[in-house]
Amino acid sequence: MAMLIFTVFGSFWLEIFLRVGVLRQLKRLSLTIAPIALVFVVWDAYAISRHHWFFDPKQILGVHGPFHIPLEEYLFFIIVPIAAIMTLEAVRTRRPNWIIGDEEANA
């Protein structure tokens, strides 16, 4: 949980100070996260069931969602994509001439 809070503080200031506007694009954000989170949750469920990785019960909240996946993992697959998008959008604000690939839609 501490790791997730760190990630939120480490990236979400970009929303305020660089005005990346990621959280204001809720529909685009949800449509991006949904398929990504789905794939990675399936991967996580498989990995947990095959004991590829496991969590220390004393160091997690102990709340589990479907497929024995800890709550923190579900939050991870939402927060980390948002942090990545904010980083890309922050780079865009600092380097407006660099092509990202969606510029024609805004022209």
Add this chain to the structure above:
Amino acid sequence: MSYTSLALIAVAASAILDLGALRTRLLLRKAFWTSYAIILPFQLLTNWWLTSRFIVSYNPHDIVGRRLAAAPLEDLLFGFSLILGTLSIWVYLGRKGFTPKKTR
């Protein structure tokens, strides 16, 4: 399948998504690699935190065993595919018009 094979498949899948399926071509763009260079140290730091304190542990039979900042090498591939997949879909949707007019 081991974590190693799944991680390699994930990187290939995200590259195919970016270069082929969605044609966002982030792998060819400076903006993507700069973003990745910013994210990577944070990934290494948080990964190190989670693995060195054994919040998350890995079955030694399912990883190649080489580690970087306490975390298995496979985590780098996991993170890379998560980031590339996310950004590719984000940019694809942006191209499809899911962008607010007033912010730019």
